Amino acid sequence: MAEPLLEVKNLKVYFDTPDGVVKACDGVSLSLEPGERLGVVGESGSGKSVTFMTVMGLIDRKAARIEGEVLFRGVNLLELSRDDLRKVRGAEMGMVFQDPMSSLHPFYKVGAQIAEAIQAHEDVNDKDAMSRAVDMLGRVGIPKPDERARQYPHEFSGGMRQRAMIAMALCLNPDLLIADEPTTALDVTVQAQILDLIDRMRDEFQTAVIMITHDLGVVAEHTDRVQVMYAGKVVESGTRDHVYHGSYHPYTWGLLQSISRLDEKQDRLKPIKGAPPSLIFVPPGCSFHPRCPYVMDVCKKEVPELIEEEYGHKSACHLSLEEKKRIFEAQVEVHS
Amino acid sequence: MVLVLLVISMLTFLIFYVMPPGDPALNFAGRHATPDILAEVKRQFSLDKPVYVQYYVFIKRLVVGDQFGWPGLGFSFQSRSSIRTQMLPRIWITLQLAIGAAITWLLLGISIGVVSALKRRSFADRAAMGFALFGVSAPVFWLATISLYVFWLKLHISPGTGFTSFGTSPVSWFGHLILPWIVLALLFAAFYARLVRGNMIEVMSEDYIRTARAKGLPERTVILKHGLRSSLTPVVTLFGLDFGGLVGGAIVTESVFNIPGLGPYVIDAVFRQDIPVVLAVTVFAAFGITFMTLVVDVLYAYLDPRVRYA
Numbered sequence: 232m233a234e235p236l237l238e239v240k241n242l243k244v245y246f247d248t249p250d251g252v253v254k255a256c257d258g259v260s261l262s263l264e265p266g267e268r269l270g271v272v273g274e275s276g277s278g279k280s281v282t283f284m285t286v287m288g289l290i291d292r293k294a295a296r297i298e299g300e301v302l303f304r305g306v307n308l309l310e311l312s313r314d315d316l317r318k319v320r321g322a323e324m325g326m327v328f329q330d331p332m333s334s335l336h337p338f339y340k341v342g343a344q345i346a347e348a349i350q351a352h353e354d355v356n357d358k359d360a361m362s363r364a365v366d367m368l369g370r371v372g373i374p375k376p377d378e379r380a381r382q383y384p385h386e387f388s389g390g391m392r393q394r395a396m397i398a399m400a401l402c403l404n405p406d407l408l409i410a411d412e413p414t415t416a417l418d419v420t421v422q423a424q425i426l427d428l429i430d431r432m433r434d435e436f437q438t439a440v441i442m443i444t445h446d447l448g449v450v451a452e453h454t455d456r457v458q459v460m461y462a463g464k465v466v467e468s469g470t471r472d473h474v475y476h477g478s479y480h481p482y483t484w485g486l487l488q489s490i491s492r493l494d495e496k497q498d499r500l501k502p503i504k505g506a507p508p509s510l511i512f513v514p515p516g517c518s519f520h521p522r523c524p525y526v527m528d529v530c531k532k533e534v535p536e537l538i539e540e541e542y543g544h545k546s547a548c549h550l551s552l553e554e555k556k557r558i559f560e561a562q563v564e565v566h567s
Numbered sequence: 568m569v570l571v572l573l574v575i576s577m578l579t580f581l582i583f584y585v586m587p588p589g590d591p592a593l594n595f596a597g598r599h600a601t602p603d604i605l606a607e608v609k610r611q612f613s614l615d616k617p618v619y620v621q622y623y624v625f626i627k628r629l630v631v632g633d634q635f636g637w638p639g640l641g642f643s644f645q646s647r648s649s650i651r652t653q654m655l656p657r658i659w660i661t662l663q664l665a666i667g668a669a670i671t672w673l674l675l676g677i678s679i680g681v682v683s684a685l686k687r688r689s690f691a692d693r694a695a696m697g698f699a700l701f702g703v704s705a706p707v708f709w710l711a712t713i714s715l716y717v718f719w720l721k722l723h724i725s726p727g728t729g730f731t732s733f734g735t736s737p738v739s740w741f742g743h744l745i746l747p748w749i750v751l752a753l754l755f756a757a758f759y760a761r762l763v764r765g766n767m768i769e770v771m772s773e774d775y776i777r778t779a780r781a782k783g784l785p786e787r788t789v790i791l792k793h794g795l796r797s798s799l800t801p802v803v804t805l806f807g808l809d810f811g812g813l814v815g816g817a818i819v820t821e822s823v824f825n826i827p828g829l830g831p832y833v834i835d836a837v838f839r840q841d842i843p844v845v846l847a848v849t850v851f852a853a854f855g856i857t858f859m860t861l862v863v864d865v866l867y868a869y870l871d872p873r874v875r876y877a
Contacts, residue, residue, distance in 0.1 A: 289780055317785060320782075321781060328781075333775060334777070337797070337871070338796055338872060348783070351784045385872070399782065
C-alpha cells in the first residue's frame with residue numbers, strides 16, 4: 232500500500248484558559264490514503280473542527296499547546312516554519328468552512344479572491360490568475376462565471392458562495408480537501424447539491440476529502456471511512472459499512488438512533504440523553520460514561536483504549552465484542 | 568447638504584444679529600458718530616432693514632458674490648476691508664496645518680493601532696495604550712506650551728512660533744509647522760489608535776481572515792490587505808468629520824503657536840463683535856464639515872461594495 236497522504240499521530244491540542252485547560256483534541260490519531268473520503272462525525276464541541284484546523288495550521292501556535300505529529304506526505308507539519316507551512320496550506324491542502332456567508336471577504340470581488348489564492352502560490356500574472364479563477368468558478372457549477380467573478384460576495388446566494396469557496400479551495404489542485412461542516416449553514420435542497428459537487432470534484436481532481444460533520448446521513452452517502460469523535464477523542468473508526476451496520480460504540484449507536492428517516496414509521500427520534508461534556512472538565516474514565524446506557528463500574532475509572540476489534544474496525548469501549556454485537560443487533564440495527 | 572448649510576447660516580445669523588446688545592452700526596461708525604452718520608452706516612449695510620431682509624442679502628451675496636468677488640462673505644466692520652481677501656490666505660494656512668496634522672495622526676494612529684492589536688497584551692500594546700490615554704487626556708494648550716518649552720527654549724531645535732510660507736523658505740516652513748502638526752495630531756492619533764486597535768481585534772477573528780490564512784497567503788497580506796482594509800472603513804467616517812472640523816480653524820493650536828490661520832482670526836472677531844467675520848468663518852467651517860461628510864459618503868460607497876447597492 233502506498234504511503235498515507237495524511238497521518239495524524241496522537242495529536243493533542245490544549246488551550247490554557249482562565250477556567251482551566253481546554254482539551255479540545257486529546258490524543259487523536261488517523262490516517263488517510265490519497266483520494267480517500269473520510270467522514271469525521273461528532274456533536275458540537277467534540278473537537279473535530281479544532282483537530283483539522285490544527286492540521287491546516289490555522290491554530291495559533293502561541294495560543295495553544297500542540298503535541299503529537301501531523302505527517303503530510305511524511306513531513307511533520309507541526310515542525311515546519313510558519314512560511315513553509317503557508318506554502319503547503321492552500322496549495323496542497325484546501326479547506327472549506329462552515330459558514331459561506333462570512334467566509335468570503337465582503338470588500339473584494341469573488342474572482343479576485345480566488346485569483347489571490349492562485350497568486351499566493353504560483354508566479355502568474357493577474358490576467359492569467361483571473362482566467363483560471365473564472366474557469367474554476369465554471370467547474371464548480373456557477374453559471375456565467377466570467378460575470379460572477381466580477382461580483383462581490385453579497386451578490387451571491389449561500390449555495391453559490393459555498394461553491395465559490397470550493398473553487399477557491401481547489402484552484403491549486405490540492406491533494407487534500409478538508410470540508411468543515413460545509414452544508415450546515417445551507418438550505419436542505421442546496422446541501423445535497425454541495426455534497427454532490429464535492430464528490431464530483433473529488434473524482435475530477437483526485438483529491439482526498441475529509442468531511443467534518445455532525446450529520447451521519449452525510450457520512451453515509453459521501454464517505455468511505457468514518458471516525459466518530461467524542462470529547463476530543465476518537466471513539467470509533469472503521470469503514471462506512473462497518474460503522475453503519477455494525478457499530479461498536481454506544482455513542483455511535485446513539486447517533487444512529489437519532490437520525491430521522493423517511494422510509495420507516497417512527498413516532499419520535501431518540502436523542503442521546505444529556506449534553507456533551509465541557510472540554511475542561513472531561514469525566515474521568517470513559518468520557519461518555521455519564522450518558523451511556525450500558526455503563527459499567529470500570530467505565531468510570533479507566534479510559535478505554537481505541538483498539539481494533541476486527542477488520543480494522545476500532546472502538547474505544549469497555550464492553551466486550553460479543554456484548555457490542557448483541558446490543559447492536561437487538562437495539563440499534565432496526566433503526567439503521 | 569445645501570439645506571444643512573442654510574439652517575446653520577440662519578442660526579448663526581440669528582444668534583449674532585439678534586442677540587448682541589451692542590449696535591453694530593455704532594461699532595462701525597466710531598466714537599464720535601453723529602446720528603446722521605449712524606443712519607448712513609445703517610443704510611449702507613442694510614442694518615435698518617428687518618432681519619429677514621438682512622439674511623436674504625447675506626445669502627444672496629454668498630451665492631452670487633459681492634463687490635469683492637465670489638463668494639461674497641461681506642465686509643468687516645472692524646478692519647473695514649473685504650472679509651474674502653482676509654480669509655482666503657488664512658484658510659490656506661489653516662489647511663496646511665490641518666493636512667499635515669491629519670497625515671501625522673493617520674500614520675501614527677493606524678500603525679500604533681495595528682501593532683497593538685496584533686501584539687495584544689504585550690509590552691508594546693500596553694505602552695501604546697498608555698500613550699493613547701495620555702494623548703486623549705492631555706489638553707492641547709498644555710501640550711503645545713510644553714513642547715514649545717522643550718524644543719524651542721531648552722533644546723533649540725524648533726525655530727519657535729510663527730509661520731513662514733512654503734514659498735519663502737521650505738525649511739523654515741517645515742520647522743515652524745512640525746510642532747503644531749504633532750501637537751494637534753497627538754490627540755487624534757491617540758483616539759485613532761484606540762479605534763483601529765478595537766476594529767482590528769474584531770476583524771482578525773472574522774471567518775474571512777481564517778479563509779485568507781487557509782489560502783496560504785503570507786501573514787503580511789492577511790493583516791494588511793484583509794484585516795486592515797476592513798478595519799479602516801469606520802476610520803474614514805471619523806476622519807471626515809475630524810478633518811472637516813479642523814478646516815474651520817484649530818483655535819487653540821493656532822493661538823499658542825501664533826499661526827495666522829482662521830482660529831485667531833475668529834477669536835479676535837468675537838472679542839471685537841465683528842459679526843460679519845464671525846458669520847463668514849462659521850459658515851465656512853460648517854461648509855468644511857458638510858463637505859467632508861459628503862466626501863465620506865462617496866468614499867464609503869467606494870470602500871464598501873455593500874453600500875453601493877443599498
